[in-house]
Amino acid sequence: MLKELVIKNRSYRGYDPKVRLTRDDLLDLVDLTRYTASSVNEQPLRYYIAWEKEEVEQILLLTMWAKALKDMQLPHPGKEPAAFIIICQDMNISSNTTRFQRDVGVVAQTMLLAAVEKGFGGCMIGSFYKPQLKELLNLPEGVEPNLIVALGKPAEKVVLIDVGEDGSTEYYRDAEDTHYVPKRSLKDLVLEAK
Structure with missing residues (x-):
């Protein structure tokens, strides 16, 4: 079952506009993060949730999607996400951002796997206008946004294929x-003694 969730958990960049997420949907995803590991158990991550259409649209304007597809606007108009969770670090607890990068990845993947289980999907967005986002969200002093997770009901087809002979991993x-x-093959990933 976990393997099926991992395979279904793609970086979706197109969503069904008729399907909305609620505050409770987002709180359920954030609640799971309480059970994940945290470096030295400091737990400095905080989460801003946005599900109301106007705020989601404002956040969307501060994001940059699918940099490998330079000539394409994603998400396509009318296929925008229904919600966002912004993963932040409370610098008042710890200012060591390098230490907690792992935590950010773990909680993002945990939330996305749970979203897939509920019939939703998402995309991690690391490219965004940080100062403008902090201002828009009116984050408390010392709270820094690190990663944005877009969420919604996927409305696009994503196909996994093997890396070709040219070795390119660029999506298209x-x-x-x-x-x-x-995706690289298993034999390409495993390092073995010779």
């Missing part, structure tokens, strides 16, 4: 807007 879209994601 075809004329039907199907998103292809090359």
Whole structure:
């Protein structure tokens, strides 16, 4: 079952606009993060949740998606996410951002796997206008946004393929807007003694 969730957990960049997420949906995802590991158990991460349409639209304007697809606007108009969770670090607890990068990845993946289990999907967004986002969200002093997780009901096709002979891992879209994601083989990942 976990393998199925991992495979379904793609970076979705197109969502069904008719399906909204609620505050409770987002709180359920954030609640799971309380049970994940944290470096030296300091637990400095905090979460800003946004589900109301106007605020989601404002946050969307501060994000940059799919840099490998330079000539394409994603999400496409009308396919925007229904919600965002912004993963922040409370610098008053710890200002060591390097130590907690692992924590950010762990909680983001945990939330996304839970979203998939509920029939939703998402995308981690590391490219965003940080000062403008801090101002928009009116974050408390010392709380810094580190990663944005977009969420919604996926409305696009994502296909996993093997990395080709050229070795390229660049994702791409075809004329039907199907998103292809090359993945390395297991034998390419495992390091063994010779």
